Amino acid sequence: MEKGTVRNIFVAATYAATLLLGLILGQNYVDQQGSSPGNSLIPIGLSDNSYKVQQVLDLLVNNYVDSLNLDSLENGAINHIVSHLDPYSSYLLPNASKSQSEALDGTFEGIGLEYYNLNDTLMVVGLMRNGPAEKVGIKVGDKILKIDTTVVSGRNTPLQTVEKLIRGKKGSTVDLFVVRNTDNIIKTFKLRRDQVSVSAIDVAYILQPTVGYIKIRRFGLKTAEDFKQSLIELKKQGATNLILDLRDNAGGYFHIAIRLANEFFSDKKLLVFTKGAHEDKREYFSEGNGDYASGKLVVLINGRTASASEVVAGAVQDWDRASIVGRRSYGKGIVQEQFDFLDGSRINLSIAQYYTPLGRSIQRAYKANWSNMIDYASMYRGLWVLDTAFVQGQLFKTLEGRELYSGGGITPDYIVPIDSNALSMLYQEIVGSNYLEEFVYERFTKKSPAYSVENFIQGYHLPIQEYNDFISYLNTRGIAVSAKKKNDLLGLIQSDIEAIVARYYFGREAFFKVKNRTDPFIEKAIDVLKPMNIAS
Structure with missing residues (x-):
């Protein structure tokens, strides 16, 4: 299947605030797809007016008084179209698309170090275990003076420039010139870039005797696999109770959230179902072979717990499998689908809503905000207004008699007071x-x-x-x-x-x-x- 027809269902919220919005329609997309079979956006643009966007672009390029960049025009038009769909559908340019994929996949090509710009000097503040930087002997606290032939200390070097200098294809090399506090001597390190993996599990350890604790940052490709391994290690250390921390976890891949939720059930249970105007109802069940199907479970959430995290929290709450502790979650119950273009750009398109096993929708209300459209510079910012007020929806009852409501996120069983x-x-x-x-x-x-x-x-x-x-x-x-x-x-x-x-x-x-x-x-x-x- 060609890259342009790849579809990958996921729930995206983590990066929505920082990435561009948009959607591409019309003849230009059809030209990219050709006659390739499979899932695509071609059916969207078959009306008599479907070529208007392309016609306008052609008109501007061929007749406008000044020369224009066609790519910029297309991206602007795409941005404008999708920014009016909902708060979550987004159009990502190639670099943003690549960054999102790397973050969700948990892998990138580089040297495996974290740095901080302290007084216009890049200080190494973290090293990836067994990464290229650690292997050659770079240490936390080293200050980077030069990358290859580019001096980066004392030059107000933009972090984007530093990123480009450090990252590169696997197997390529980069020279770092650093100074160490202990000896104040400039050292030169030659590093060979490699594939660096970053786990979405922030930490997993025994919090108290018999109580394990796992904090998940996002639902990336390896999150369920890493979670399973963490469970095995905690059980070896005597954990019979588990605290799962989903605070500030704003989402990730939908199917990974399903795989992780499966770990908490010993029999076949409905975990979530989805449906939309153009999507038939689809049900997702546990497989009945969960590795943590009987231990006591507490799930922590807050106002930045969203999307895939809410899928997991909703499933274990509806089945009385866990106690939910914290603050009401964000309330993003929209399922999105990825459509990749041949140039590396991508559409994240909202296609359905998801519902908890009892049938609760946790999506908070939203509406278009047109008041900012007068100011062109800010017309793409704050287009949508999310309803932060909690309005109780339909009442549901669990098998144990707990009363739960739809709408506005997941409400905890035990609320932690706000720290003013x-x-x-x-x-x-x-x-x-x-x-x-x-x-x-x-x-x-x-x-x-x-x-x-x-x-x-x-x-x-x-x-x-x-x-x-x-x-x-x-x-x-x-x-x-x-x-x-x-x-x-x-x-x-x-x-x-x-x-x-x-x-x-x-x-x-x-x-x-x-x-x-x-x-x-x-x-x-x-x-x-x-x-x-x-x-x-």
Whole structure:
């Protein structure tokens, strides 16, 4: 099957806020497809007016007073058409399409390091295990001065430029010139780019005796496989209860969410069904061979839990398989389908809605917002308005008698109160400013930690003097913090700094382990598990 006719059902929400919108219709698409059989968009454009878009483009290219770029015109027209369909259908240009695929597939071609631009110098802040950078001896804390022949330190080099310099085809080489704090000598490393894999499992570990914890960032191609392996390891360590953290997981591949939900059932259960104006009802069932079909289960959600995550949460809630803890989820119940073009661009088109096993639709209401169409510069931003108010829909009852409602996301069985300090404008400004990272990288990266990873995670707490210094640091950068706010934000900011320090010294898993020490969602989940006869 040609690339242009490939279809891949998925639920996409994670990247919708940052990617372009659009849809291509008319003769240009037909020309690309030729007479190839299979699924395509050709039937959409068979009316007498189907060639208007192409005719207008031809008219402009052949008659307009100035020369025009046909590709830009086409992309603009595509953008405009699909931006009026719904908030989720999107048109991705080749680079954006490739980035989305890499993020969902969990693989890319590169050297396997994370960097941070600190005072116009690229500092290595993370290394992929067994990646090219780690293998040649690059260390966290190294500062990158030059990539091949391009100096990137002290030049205000755009991160997009750095990305292009570092990434490349598998097997190609790149030279990095770095300086290390310990010896202040410039070192040269020749790296051979390779396929780098990034798991969608942020962390999986024993939180308490018999209680396993798994946090999933997205539903990519290998998420179900990685989850299954994590379950095996946790069971070996004595886990008979599980906390599944889907907070901030905004979706991914629909069929992967189905595979993961299957792990929680020992018999054939309806997990979800879909239907749309042009899509017949389709039902998706568990296979009855779940690896975690009998243990106690708590699922954590919040307002950024969406799409594929809501499929999983809805299935286990409807069947009384799990307790849902947290905040009401986002409410995206739209199934999308990918249509790939020969040039690498892609359409993510909404084709159906999905419903939980009981028949609940969790899609929040949305409507077009035409008020911003006067300003051309912002006409593609904020076109759709999502209804954030919860309106109870139809009532459903589970087999155990729990009352559940349709519409507006998944409502938890146990609600964690909102932390007003975390939602405050001041805290959001601090988090969004990157000053937390800058403070840590400027102060905590000069020498190795005096703690082992286990001791750090269990016992390290930011000294109050360091917190006071951070508040002073903010004041010098134009963020004023009153005495009251300083006291209110103490716990939040201490936890943030501790977690960033842990990530720098010990890696990504340490970050989440430190954050979980004082997490109210985790505390509530443990509390919910207590009456379930957890073995001590």
